[in-house]
Amino acid sequence: MEASQGNHPNPNPNPNRNNSVASSVPVWPTIDGPLGLSEEESVGYARRFYKFGFALLPLLWAVNCFYFWPALRHSHSFPRIRPYVVGSAIGFAVFATLLSSWALTFAIGGERLFGPVWDQLVMYNLADRLGLTGWS
Amino acid sequence: MESSVLEWLGVEIIGVMSPVSICMFLVVLLVYSLSSPSTTATTIATAANLVYAENPSDTAAQKLEGAVLNAVVFIVFIALATFLLVLLYYYNCTAFLLHYTRFSTFFVLAAMGGSILLSLLERFSVPLDAVTSFLLLFNFAVVGVLSVFAGGGLPILLRQCYTVCLGIIVAAWFTKLPEWTTWTVLVALALYDLVAVLAPGGPLKLLVELESSRNEELPALVYEARPTVNTRNHAAAVGFIVAGVSDSETSRIELQVVSRVNSNNNNNLSSNNDNGENGINDEWERSPLVGGMRFGEVVVDEGMSPLVEMSGVGENEEEGEGVRRKIGERGIKFGLGDFVFYSVLVGRAAMYDLMTVYACYLAIISGLGCTLILLSMCRKALPALPISIALGVLFYFLTRLLMEPFIVGTATNLMMF
Numbered sequence: 051m052e053a054s055q056g057n058h059p060n061p062n063p064n065p066n067r068n069n070s071v072a073s074s075v076p077v078w079p080t081i082d083g084p085l086g087l088s089e090e091e092s093v094g095y096a097r098r099f100y101k102f103g104f105a106l107l108p109l110l111w112a113v114n115c116f117y118f119w120p121a122l123r124h125s126h127s128f129p130r131i132r133p134y135v136v137g138s139a140i141g142f143a144v145f146a147t148l149l150s151s152w153a154l155t156f157a158i159g160g161e162r163l164f165g166p167v168w169d170q171l172v173m174y175n176l177a178d179r180l181g182l183t184g185w186s
Numbered sequence: 187m188e189s190s191v192l193e194w195l196g197v198e199i200i201g202v203m204s205p206v207s208i209c210m211f212l213v214v215l216l217v218y219s220l221s222s223p224s225t226t227a228t229t230i231a232t233a234a235n236l237v238y239a240e241n242p243s244d245t246a247a248q249k250l251e252g253a254v255l256n257a258v259v260f261i262v263f264i265a266l267a268t269f270l271l272v273l274l275y276y277y278n279c280t281a282f283l284l285h286y287t288r289f290s291t292f293f294v295l296a297a298m299g300g301s302i303l304l305s306l307l308e309r310f311s312v313p314l315d316a317v318t319s320f321l322l323l324f325n326f327a328v329v330g331v332l333s334v335f336a337g338g339g340l341p342i343l344l345r346q347c348y349t350v351c352l353g354i355i356v357a358a359w360f361t362k363l364p365e366w367t368t369w370t371v372l373v374a375l376a377l378y379d380l381v382a383v384l385a386p387g388g389p390l391k392l393l394v395e396l397e398s399s400r401n402e403e404l405p406a407l408v409y410e411a412r413p414t415v416n417t418r419n420h421a422a423a424v425g426f427i428v429a430g431v432s433d434s435e436t437s438r439i440e441l442q443v444v445s446r447v448n449s450n451n452n453n454n455l456s457s458n459n460d461n462g463e464n465g466i467n468d469e470w471e472r473s474p475l476v477g478g479m480r481f482g483e484v485v486v487d488e489g490m491s492p493l494v495e496m497s498g499v500g501e502n503e504e505e506g507e508g509v510r511r512k513i514g515e516r517g518i519k520f521g522l523g524d525f526v527f528y529s530v531l532v533g534r535a536a537m538y539d540l541m542t543v544y545a546c547y548l549a550i551i552s553g554l555g556c557t558l559i560l561l562s563m564c565r566k567a568l569p570a571l572p573i574s575i576a577l578g579v580l581f582y583f584l585t586r587l588l589m590e591p592f593i594v595g596t597a598t599n600l601m602m603f
Contacts, residue, residue, distance in 0.1 A: 081341055081343075082341060082342050085342060086341075087339070098339075099339070106321065106324065106325075107324075107325055107328055110325075110328075110329060110332075113329060113340060116344075117341045149321070152315075152317075152318065153318045156314075157312075157313045157314070160313065172313050172314070172315060172316075173304065173307050173313075173314045173316055173319045174304070174307050174308040174312075176316050
């Protein structure tokens with residue numbers, strides 16, 4: 051990777067078109083191209099973020115997919131990175147589905163569905179009780 | 187030389203103007219959507235108005251005197267915190283600085299950002315439940331800390347977005363200062379920045395020199411407009427004179443945020459005896475003890491922020507077209523305080539009229555352009571606040587006192603528009 055890195059003097063590289071080998075195989079595993087991580091570093095980071103995502107941090111899964119988009123997009127590239135990125139994509143999709151289902155149910159159902167508990171759970175009422183609206 | 191400067195400016199100005207403009211625009215949006223005349227704004231006690239709490243019933247002389255005192259005390263706090271930062275860095279307490287910066291970043295995003303989020307939910311009556319909002323806020327804060335300090339493990343775009351978010355949150359909190367205090371503090375900060383960066387023995391100058399002599403990067407919040415391959419490959423080169431300055435400024439800004447959050451918590455504590463959460467109570471009980479020191483730190487952060495930096499790459503000096511490549515390869519670095527104070531100025535203008543917002547925005551962008559031109563000529567760390575703040579304040583008062591009566595008068599008499 052470092053050898054080919056020297057062949058890219060362009061300060062604003064496009065990661066999907068940095069190929070000096072083939073027209074469809076990406077050279078860099080991250081969207082930042084040569085500014086980002088090498089393949090060796092990427093494996094460690096992808097695994098780490100994939101595992102952190104299970105600590106109630108699904109946004110890290112989304113960031114993982116975004117950062118290693120070339121590995122996710124091209125099915126045959128970077129075989130060591132891809133399992134973590136695909137796992138992150140699946141995890142984020144599941145979590146987003148669950149959370150948005152709950153949030154929409156809560157928002158649309160409202161008091162009819164949840165009864166008086168709804169008034170206690172809705173955030174602006176809760177904020178009033180806890181006195182967290184000191185800013186406005 | 188002239189053509190190369192113009193060529194370089196064309197590339198760099200977009201990279202610098204865009205985040206500043208986005209930050210200012212979003213702060214104006216926040217100010218417009220959240221400020222309602224009916225709500226009596228609770229004056230939040232911060233390091234910037236320790237001495238004098240402004241009242242509308244006070245006379246102009248009282249307001250001016252109190253505001254000047256506030257500004258002086260604020261600058262003293264900032265200077266003390268800056269020198270404290272210099273001492274910590276000098277005695278190799280970099281790990282402490284790094285952890286403190288991370289903590290303050292988390293606190294800004296979680297506490298101050300959360301407060302703004304709650305205000306938005308209340309303003310627009312969004313029926314978001316407690317679980318969802320806490321989960322989103324937690325993710326937002328943790329990913330923010332990671333993106334700003336995790337090195338190369340996260341996208342550059344994400345880091346830039348979070349830096350702008352930090353600026354927006356801090357600036358929004360700053361717009362809660364009373365009017366006279368805001369103006370005097372802005373002017374005092376611009377003067378302080380001028381002295382701290384350019385005077386021999388100035389705290390920011392000391393930090394820059396320390397950092398360049400050590401080739402060790404100071405942990406701080408810095409917006410990097412256009413990272414380059416060479417910059418990444420030669421980590422040692424990052425320890426440029428300019429980098430040090432912006433680093434220190436950024437960390438100072440964060441400190442300010444922390445102190446404000448503490449003061450906010452104090453207010454909440456005094457106004458909410460029903461709060462049963464032990465964790466929050468514990469935090470509130472601790473905050474008064476640490477408050478004094480943190481206030482000073484916060485002040486320091488604010489004062490230190492304004493610096494426009496250029497980090498150069500030594501390799502390019504060997505190029506035939508050394509001047510052009512050298513300029514082109516350099517990435518400009520902004521201390522986060524620049525974002526904050528530009529946005530505070532525009533946010534304050536937004537509380538009066540949109541005309542003053544346009545005038546201030548154009549003035550600040552012009553001042554930024556002047557600073558960039560000076561930067562390309564001087565090739566050393568420069569304070570970014572003085573020119574922009576001076577032009578912004580000047581244009582605000584000119585627009586408010588002269589232009590608006592003129593335009594309103596002519597429009598009323600159908601002589602214009």
